[in-house]
Amino acid sequence: MALHLEIVTPEKTVFSGAVGNVYMPGANGEMGVLEGHAALVTALEPGELRYEQDGRIHTLAVGSGFAEVTQERVNLLTDMALGEDEIDEAKAEEAMKRAEEQLAKISHSDDAEELSHLRAVIAKSMAQLNLKRRVR
Amino acid sequence: MANLRDIRRRIKSVKNTAQITRAMQLVAAAKMKKAQDQALAGRDYADLLNKVLVNLKTNFEEGSHPLLEHREGGKELVLVISTDKGLCGALNTNLGKKIRAEKPGADIITVGRKLRLQLTKTGSHLVSDYEVKDPVPFAEARPIAKQLTNLFLEGKYDKISVAFTNFVSTLTQEPTIAPLLPISSCTLGEKQDYEGVGKGQVRETDHMAALGVDYLFEPDPMGVLDALLPLYINFQVYQMLVESRASEHSARMVAMKAATDNANKFIKELTLEYNKLRQAAITAELLEITTAMKAME
Numbered sequence: 336m337a338l339h340l341e342i343v344t345p346e347k348t349v350f351s352g353a354v355g356n357v358y359m360p361g362a363n364g365e366m367g368v369l370e371g372h373a374a375l376v377t378a379l380e381p382g383e384l385r386y387e388q389d390g391r392i393h394t395l396a397v398g399s400g401f402a403e404v405t406q407e408r409v410n411l412l413t414d415m416a417l418g419e420d421e422i423d424e425a426k427a428e429e430a431m432k433r434a435e436e437q438l439a440k441i442s443h444s445d446d447a448e449e450l451s452h453l454r455a456v457i458a459k460s461m462a463q464l465n466l467k468r469r470v471r
Numbered sequence: 472m473a474n475l476r477d478i479r480r481r482i483k484s485v486k487n488t489a490q491i492t493r494a495m496q497l498v499a500a501a502k503m504k505k506a507q508d509q510a511l512a513g514r515d516y517a518d519l520l521n522k523v524l525v526n527l528k529t530n531f532e533e534g535s536h537p538l539l540e541h542r543e544g545g546k547e548l549v550l551v552i553s554t555d556k557g558l559c560g561a562l563n564t565n566l567g568k569k570i571r572a573e574k575p576g577a578d579i580i581t582v583g584r585k586l587r588l589q590l591t592k593t594g595s596h597l598v599s600d601y602e603v604k605d606p607v608p609f610a611e612a613r614p615i616a617k618q619l620t621n622l623f624l625e626g627k628y629d630k631i632s633v634a635f636t637n638f639v640s641t642l643t644q645e646p647t648i649a650p651l652l653p654i655s656s657c658t659l660g661e662k663q664d665y666e667g668v669g670k671g672q673v674r675e676t677d678h679m680a681a682l683g684v685d686y687l688f689e690p691d692p693m694g695v696l697d698a699l700l701p702l703y704i705n706f707q708v709y710q711m712l713v714e715s716r717a718s719e720h721s722a723r724m725v726a727m728k729a730a731t732d733n734a735n736k737f738i739k740e741l742t743l744e745y746n747k748l749r750q751a752a753i754t755a756e757l758l759e760i761t762t763a764m765k766a767m768e
Contacts, residue, residue: 341519343519345512345513345516345609345709345710346512346513346609347512347515348512348515361689362689362690362694363689363690366689373687374686374687375686375687375688375689376523376686376687376688376689376695377688377689377690377695378689378690378694378695378698378699399698401520401695401698401699401702403519403522403523403686410522410523412516412523414609452613
């Protein structure tokens with residue numbers, strides 16, 4: 336029996352199906368999950384998610400979120416999950432630029448949440464751009 | 472006694488009204504479909520998030536995190552989610568009634584113009600007001616959730632609830648007041664009530680949770696909780712906004728359908744009356760002519 340992967344964003348369920356193995360960007364670096372993994376909850380960093388299905392490796396750019404791992408399931412909650420063809424390079428670049436400008440403006444203030452939000456936006460845009468550019 | 476021209480004029484005006492309500496009905500129907508899909512799509516996420524949280528909860532004491540802390544008494548704040556536009560049946564009235572009955576005197580933060588006007592007029596203190604686009608973007612829930620969280624953490628309010636209209640079906644929308652902060656196991660358990668779909672669906676992980684499987688946490692339990700709780704509040708607010716939006720469009724479509732039907736019925740009645748009058752006029756005219764002819768003979 337294979338691993339069941341479910342990727343859910345607030346807008347929709349992006350993927351749900353049986354996969355070989357899953358590699359995801361965890362809080363402590365990339366981690367691979369095989370079938371029979373110990374139950375685990377981990378925070379996700381923006382980055383690349385890979386899973387194997389029918390002998391092919393699929394790659395998605397994901398935002399921050401969480402993953403719940405049990406013996407036979409991986410439930411992934413994230414605010415973004417985009418395939419290579421869904422990424423709009425110009426848009427991602429622009430979002431990154433905007434966030435960087437704002438970050439420069441408020442970096443001396445102590446609004447911690449705003450800072451972490453902007454950093455997340457930048458990291459998310461980076462993840463998208465990395466994926467897009469590497470494929471090409 | 473209405474004359475022919477008056478009736479003709481009325482038919483024309485009712486026809487115009489029917490045309491407008493029909494157009495509004497179609498627009499609402501299209502928006503309704505989108506909003507309903509959005510509301511339903513969010514439920515998957517809510518489901519999963521809820522499950523992870525319930526699993527987490529078993530690893531924590533009540534009150535071990537500032538956002539989980541229960542404080543006695545104190546001031547209450549209600550986030551009121553209403554609509555910007557009217558013509559959607561009794562949607563806002565019902566919600567307003569419920570708020571006045573259950574949370575009298577609570578301070579409010581509003582989304583949507585209708586209940587803001589109504590509640591400020593009846594003396595509720597308005598803390599702030601938000602405008603949310605249609606369809607609801609996820610990013611717009613963030614500032615609202617952030618303000619609520621800050622108000623709670625600063626101790627200005629000790630209990631924060633959300634008043635919104637829960638979308639049950641196209642014909643049924645239920646005004647609901649749900650507690651948001653502090654997050655309690657009770658909030659988590661009740662959540663299923665207004666997230667309707669997914670109820671009774673038992674997945675593998677539910678069994679695991681029931682068995683009390685111990686989860687590993689990465690980086691560590693507190694770190695996970697720190698990041699997960701704000702996300703949870705964010706998402707709660709978003710989901711409630713979306714549910715309200717779906718309710719609004721459904722209610723509007725139903726209300727407009729009723730209005731169109733009534734207008735059409737009215738047109739029918741008026742047309743009947745118009746024809747009767749016309750016939751009577753013709754008969755009278757004929758009668759006059761024949762009488763005149765008879766008189767000439």
